[in-house]
Amino acid sequence: MTVSVTQLNNYIKGMVEIDGVLSDLSVVGEITNVKQYKSGWFFSLKEGDNSINCLTFSAATPPVTGMMAVIEGHLNYYPKTGSLSVYVRRITSTKNTGESYLNFLELKEKLKKEGLFDDERKKIVPKSCQKVGIVTSETGAVIHDITNVVYRRQPFTQLFLYPVKVQGEGADFEIARGVLYFNDTDVDAVIVGRGGGSNEDLSVFNSEVVVRAIAACSKPIVSAVGHGVDFTLSDFAADKRAVTPTEAAEFVTLDVQKEKDHIRYCLSQIASICNNKIISCKDSVAYNLKGIQSTISLLTQSYKSKFVRQLTKIESNTTNKLQQRQHQLDKSMTKLSALNPKSILQRGYAHISHKGNTLSSIDELQIGQQIDIFMQDGVAQATVTNKETK
Template sequence: MTDTPSFDAAGRLVAEEGFGDNAPALTVSELSGALKRMVEDRFGHVRLRGEISGWKRAASGHAYLALKDDKALIDAVLWKGTVARLPFGPEDGIEVIATGKLTTYPGRSKYQIVVESLELAGEGALMLLLEKLKAKLAGEGLFQQERKRNLPFLPGVIGVITSPTGSVIRDILHRLADRCPSRVVLWPVAVQGAGAAEQVAAALRGFDALSPGGPVPRPDLVIVARGGGSIEDLWAFNEEVVVRAIAACSIPTISAVGHETDTTLADYAADMRAPTPTAAAEIAVPVRAELLAGLRERGARMERCARRYHERGAERLAGLARLLPTPALLLDPQRQRAADLGERLRRGLGRRLSDARGDLARAGGALRPGLLRAGLDRAAHRLAAVWRVAVTLNPDNVLSRGYAWVAARPSGAVVADAAAARSAAALSLHFADGSVDVRVERTGGRAYVADKPDQPTLL
């Protein structure tokens, strides 16, 4: 089949291959694949400098952003593992150098750089990132002076977060031993490089989670320490995760990162900043010798104060004693009064004795023998008259003249009339020479007293 060459292709209804055409039509996928291979082969390793724009961390852990300058913009992606290895937290507006490879995204006809590493483009970019993070955390109040707590005067346990192999821990232990030996619990961490910030933050949270009295003692004070270095070396202590962990720690914290001229965001969040790790040990504990000297001085002052108090008390007592009257002055009036009372008692006893003698003399005059005998005779006559009446009234005296008196048995009550005798079951008849027991019998309606049954006495 031959075609007639035509330059008015737009007028064709169905596409036809022209004579000698050696560029067959490609599919979109074919072209996109070819472009992808070409881009990846040509730009398999690039270093790209630009400013971060639109930084976003997806739920999958991947991060998406764009790198731009004043004239162009390119999309970029960081896979989850790359994000975890980043030595800093990217933010919009920070100039960085991205290392990776270019690739295309056929689904949207876009090209992008897959970033394998991300670095700050010089110290200027690093300082800009630092200032932005500092402003953000300061705006949340993490650096306010009101949040800072006083350090314990003499901590029993000191927690140290630092590298276990560096000179920092040796300097701290040596300084503590010189000043005031204390118990130290070391939480070993990496102090620079990937993952250092997370380890330091985890150590702070770990110390804070310890319970008092547990197998691992809970520190009374925590020192976060690292030796000197460049700003890149100290960057882990500028990370947001470390700053927030220090601010959230309930244990008072000293930040001792770098040398005296080095400053990190951890210094702003801590309760106290030490210029060096050695200075942190000096801040943490007092000098034992100075404590002992101070105790001795205070003991001497207390002794002097007690002695002065005793001396002043003695002076006040002596002054008051001079105002008090003497014992003689107090007792002389009482002695005089006692003497007066003794004299009055002597005179009173003399008068009483004289009165008693007069009474005795008067009573003695009335006690003449003739009077006493006359009184006795009169008393004897009266007694004899009374006795005669008593003898006359004695009931037993009339019994000898043939009389008897009757008593009920067994009560012994005197029976004074016949009615009482009739009602009694048994009687006793009392005579001058003795008594006879009798019983009362009734025959034909009449009562008899019988000593013997065959000889009754009619009542």
């Protein structure tokens, strides 16, 4: 009989739903792979190598990795993916911690005591590696992501892949060999990683052989195992832990384009500062020169004013003196004019002389004497006929 996938899935779903045992289960095991979503919790319940997926939307006790618990609920078949999971309504802790989790903690403590996780052991991962070793699967998203990111950021980088199995039997030894292989190469750093998965999938990176190989490697190691929430012992032993393979690729390379932009920015800042300094110096020169020029101009003006003032003073003094002299001269001239005999004659007086000698007294005259009478406009001769003293 041939049936379609839908028919088969619907058949299985029906069988699961009508089964009395599966509709009311109580299962004991170790909780692992806990993931919280908005809708609820997803986790696995495991015992040794066996596990079953579980989900709960209503359990009062949240699932915790490593917790030994009894879960109560019913089995559900999901036809879209063909997967079985337990819908959990109650989780009851048995107060015991799961065996695998105990083993994990025990190994972690042991390696920690040996100093494998000490910060002092950690090597510096170069920010711009020329050669990078990668220990991961040759197929899958991890190598693809790393290659893409590295070549986009730093196109001149050389990548060397040591392909390994990243889960399952023998994967731990392959990974350890891969890590140690790069000891004798000239790579600048090594990325050890794999994508996300269940705790069981990632457990190879908790294996002692891998952790010891990472700690012993002479090259700086970047671990990129699972997603951000997953922590493995390899992460503790590695020199740097990346949340994702993409971040690991970013740790070992520089974004060349971004660096160029940064250099351009710095350069333009420096140039701008230098330019401002030049402008400021030029301004200072111009300011001082203008100041000096202005002072000189003021000084010249002040000298000029002083000169003009003095000149005016001299001119004024000279004029005064000249006027004084003129006045004195006028006075003298008036005096002189008053003393001029002609001016006396003009007033109607006459000058009498005899043979050129001036006669000013009546006693000097003789009766019958010839005299000259000088008047303002001529001279006349006269004879003295009589005289009388007054």
